[in-house]
Amino acid sequence: MGKQLDLLQGTLDMLILKAVSLGPLHGYGILLRIQQISKDRLEIQQGSLYPALYRLEHQGWISSEWGESENKRKAKYYRLTAAGKRRLQTETENWNRMTDVIAGILGTRPEEV
Numbered sequence: 001m002g003k004q005l006d007l008l009q010g011t012l013d014m015l016i017l018k019a020v021s022l023g024p025l026h027g028y029g030i031l032l033r034i035q036q037i038s039k040d041r042l043e044i045q046q047g048s049l050y051p052a053l054y055r056l057e058h059q060g061w062i063s064s065e066w067g068e069s070e071n072k073r074k075a076k077y078y079r080l081t082a083a084g085k086r087r088l089q090t091e092t093e094n095w096n097r098m099t100d101v102i103a104g105i106l107g108t109r110p111e112e113v
Contacts, residue, residue, distance in 0.1 A: 012044065012052050013061075014095065017080060017088040020062055026075035027053060053078060061087050 019025060019033040030053070031044050056062045061084030069075040080088070 011095075012048060013056060014088065014091040015042070015044070016049070016052055016056060017061060017084055017091065020078050021080045021085065021088055024077045024079045026067070026069055026077050028075075029069075030078065056084070059087075060084070 015034050016030055019030045019037070022033065022037075025033055027046075027049060031046065031049060034042055034044050053062070053064075057064055057078070061081060062078045063081050064076045064078050067075060067077045
């Protein structure tokens with residue numbers, strides 16, 4: 001098994017919301033934050049990230065403003081909105097319920113069926 005895990009479909013938005021809930025970040029910073037908090041087990045591709053950021057901003061779950069990055073370049077910084085905070089909470093609850101169900105299914109023994 002490789003160092004990094006494949007990202008399950010549909011989880012990218014939730015991971016982005018979580019990353020920006022920890023503080024405002026520019027796009028590349030979001031990639032690095034997800035990589036950091038996953039202990040290098042997840043790596044998000046830029047080609048997936050930027051369409052997701054656009055989608056999340058369009059839905060009102062994140063907002064953005066231009067600023068200067070650490071290396072003195074112009075960068076768009078993303079923040080979680082109140083609606084995004086509610087969405088992250090809902091997605092987290094749904095994710096936890098789903099993982100409980102799947103763990104129960106995977107833990108089923110033949111004599112339990």
